[in-house]
Amino acid sequence: LDDPNLPRAIYISIPLVTFVYTLTNIAYFSSMSPEELLSSNAVAVTFGEKLLGMFSIIMPISVALSTFGGINGYLFTSSRLCFSGAREGHLPSLLAMIHYKSCTPIPALLVCCTATIVILCIGETHNLINYVSFINYLSYGVTIAGLLFYRWKKPNLYRPIKVNLLVPVCYLMFWALLLGFSLYSEPVVCGVGLVIMLTGVPVYFLGVHWKEKPKCIYNFIGEFPPLLLRQLPSSSSWLQ
Numbered sequence: 001l002d003d004p005n006l007p008r009a010i011y012i013s014i015p016l017v018t019f020v021y022t023l024t025n026i027a028y029f030s031s032m033s034p035e036e037l038l039s040s041n042a043v044a045v046t047f048g049e050k051l052l053g054m055f056s057i058i059m060p061i062s063v064a065l066s067t068f069g070g071i072n073g074y075l076f077t078s079s080r081l082c083f084s085g086a087r088e089g090h091l092p093s094l095l096a097m098i099h100y101k102s103c104t105p106i107p108a109l110l111v112c113c114t115a116t117i118v119i120l121c122i123g124e125t126h127n128l129i130n131y132v133s134f135i136n137y138l139s140y141g142v143t144i145a146g147l148l149f150y151r152w153k154k155p156n157l158y159r160p161i162k163v164n165l166l167v168p169v170c171y172l173m174f175w176a177l178l179l180g181f182s183l184y185s186e187p188v189v190c191g192v193g194l195v196i197m198l199t200g201v202p203v204y205f206l207g208v209h210w211k212e213k214p215k216c217i218y219n220f221i222g223e224f225p226p227l228l229l230r231q232l233p234s235s236s237s238w239l240q
Helices: 005-031 034-039 043-051 053-087 106-122 125-153 166-185 187-198 200-209 215-222 235-239
Strands: none
Touching (some): 005 043, 034 043, 043 053, 106 125, 125 166, 125 187, 187 200
């Protein structure tokens, strides 16, 4: 986070990715009819079959590689989000434990993978993608709103990265517009997404807020395998 090139990378990558995505969508809409777009299970594959001929195999391979890379990155980030939340006291302390040699957050990884497998077994893939997309999008917007709130309430707070306020303000404007369209066009999906998010409330009250837990629970955590014996302090104590 102290790398001076990181903000530069953000300013370059976001417009570049937006530009590429815009050109990709223009290519889809200019070469395919609305009926073809709506009926296609994989627009990129249909696009390749229509225009690339014998080289159309490149598209599903590219999509698979992109999906693999996205899942790989998501496994790293999602587990470490749970790990960081547990260190700050927002999740049960068990999730703040790591491997004593490789420093891998094993409990957080196991929880995320288990939850993912359970969700995949009880729902349709298309609906799950919509739920996760809405949840992530809502979380991103609330996070950016929190950033603006702290820039206003605590302007002198230490920040490893500080960007121009125009960036989060523009993001929030587009976020509010797209979120409004989502709520209008797919209220059921958005409602289910909100319900999924609210399932974290009882987890917080049982795992964090409830301080007087039975002794057997603490014994269970204390007797965990040696791989999980190391627990890092909170980030605030690190800074002190």
